[in-house]
Amino acid sequence: MNSVIAFIIIFGALVFFHELGHFVFAKRAGILCREFAIGMGPKILAFKKNETQYTLRLLPIGGYVRMAGEDAEMLELKPGFRAGLILGEDEKVEKVILNNKDRYPDLRVVEVADADLDKELYIKGYEEGEETLQIFKLSEKAVFIEDGVETQIAPWDRQFNSKKLYQRFLTIFAGPAMNFVLAFVVLAVLAMLAGVPNEEPILGEVIEGDPASEAGLQQGDVVTAIAGKEITTWTDLTDIISDSPGEELTIDVVRDGQPLTFEVTPRAEVYENGDEEVTQGIMGVYNDLIESPSIFQSIAYGAERTYEFTVLIFNLLGQLVTGQFSIDALAGPVGIYKNTEAVAAAGVYQLMQWGAVLSINLGIMNLLPLPALDGGRLLFFGVEALRGKPIDRQKEGMVHFVGFALLMLLMIVVTWNDIQRYFL
Template identity: 80%
Template sequence: MNSVIAFIIIFGALVFFHELGHFVFAKRAGILCREFAIGMGPKVLAFKRNETQYTLRLLPIGGYVRMAGEDAELLELKPGFRAGLILDQDEKVQKVILNNKDRYPDLRVVEVAEADVEKDLYIKGYEEGEEILQTFKLSETTVFVEDGVETQVAPYNRQFNSKKLHQRFLTIFAGPAMNFVLAFIVLTILGMAAGIPADRAVLGDVVPGDPAAEAGLEKGDEVVSISGEEISTWNELTSIVSRSPGEEITLDVRRGEESLSFNVVPEERTIEQGEETTSQGIIGVYNPLIESPNIFQSIKYGAEQTYAYTVLIFDLLGQLITGQFSIDALAGPVGIYKSTEEVAALGIYQLMQWGAILSINLGIMNLLPLPALDGGRLLFFGFEALRGKPIDRQKEGMVHFVGFALLMLLMIVVTWNDIQRYFL
């Protein structure tokens, strides 16, 4: 149960911050956001505030912000249609009732002669029993009601495609960007709470039963040289140990006022990098921590770790593209859940770090210039900037549709691999 809760919290945070980026910049640009959704599929929970409906959906496979104008607007009134109008005190149309008009008293039923619900916002028509053509003005908050469901009109100036190129670019880019921001915040908090690794050749925790502990090394020992080679940093210590698997090395340490020497044989561990395997030595020690670091040290640590994980993920992505990394090693929702389960057992700090890594990974994946992803949409904005005009929307929509279908196929393959790996 704890694993399920951990997965839901991490997934929810990643998707929430991603969609929050889209949402905030869309609102800043004046775009009407019809829905802010976490999850996909049937609604589990929904409420409406102002002009946006906030929903929690059943399937934990993503989320979205539904912005007016991204898809074709379905609100229209054709000539001859009979619509019921509810007017406000300023004689502007507050609601347009499309069916079940008998449920609403005091309606003004109009036979539509002409209507514009995107630009000039009006309805022209004849009231029952009248022969005089009347014009009824709509406001930007007028809602259409069909089968009890209310849909707010979306004037063209509030639609996504009406906005300037830089506004649309920022609205889409803000989603992945917020995943990097989330990772930075989590890693900064982690540094403040758990401490920051120090680059000193001083032993932190020593793992019981591993070579260092068996040789007699203790937490707090300061390593001054290894096999006659003087060192002063943690990176120097790990570099020598790493390249000495199975070979006896001598660590000269300072313990308080004492100078001691210990012979240690680093244990050999095999590391898989794509299709290649390499061996490295480990002795079972952790580097020391700066406990209770100040805010500036924590911010620096958060930024450095965010950058380091970003570079690492890009490196793995490069290996995947060049064939050094097999697609069978990719993990889908099932694999991520199993990994989260394993990390959750290690403690809250490790879980926070894992969440930050997943957030960076989500940000990078969404920035890839692939159809149906944020990066694919940004690529089309780039073409628009070069051409001076947008790509035909139908053609762009078809590209994204094909891309989405291929991504779903990849998701099915990866999920099947996860099921075989963990359950079959």
């Protein structure tokens, strides 16, 4: 049960902050946001505030912000259609009733002759029993009501495609960018709570039963030399140990001001790096932690770890492209859940770091220049900047549709691999 809660919290946070980035920049650009959704599929929970409906949906495979004008606007009034109009005090149309008109008293029923719901915002038509063509101006926040459901019109200046290129770019880029910001904040907070690794060659926790413990090394020992080589940083120590599996090493330390010497043989540990097997030495120690670090140390740690994880994920993507990393190793929602379950058992700090890694991964994946992803849309913006005009929306939409279909196919394959790996 705890792992389910952990998965829901992590997934919800990653999607929420990603979509929040889109949402905030869309609102700043003046774009009408019709819906802010977490999850896909049927609605579980929904409420409306101001212009936006906020929904929680059943399937935990993403989320979205539905912005006016991204897709073709569905609101239209064709000639000959009979619509009921409710006017405000300024004589502008506030509500357009599409059906069930008998439920609304004091309607002005009009047979539509012409309508512009984007730019001029008017409805031309003939009232019942009248032969004179009348023009009704629409309020910029007029709503259409069909089967009791209200949908606000989107004047051209409130639509996504009416905005300047840099505004559209920032609105789309803000989603992945927010994932990097979230990871940085989580890692910085983690540093404040758990401490910052000390870069000096001071031993922290010594794992019972591993070579360091067996040799007599203790927490707090300051390593000064290994195999005659001077050690000044923790990286110096780990580099030598990692490169010396199975080799007996002389380690000089200072303990309580006294110099001591120990003989340690790092055990060999094998791990896979793409198609290669790599053997490294493990001594069984952690580096010392700076407890209660300053805000600057925590911020620096958050930024450094965010950068390191970003580089690591890009390297793995490079190995995937070159064939060094198999697609079978990719994890979908099922795999992420199982990994979250394992990490949750290790403790809240490990869970926080796992969440940060997933957030960076989500940000990077969305920035890839693939159709249907944020990166694909940003690529089209780049082409628009070079051409001086946007690509035909129908052609772009078709590219994104095909890309979305391929991504869904990939998700099915990855999910099936996860099921086979963990349950079959």
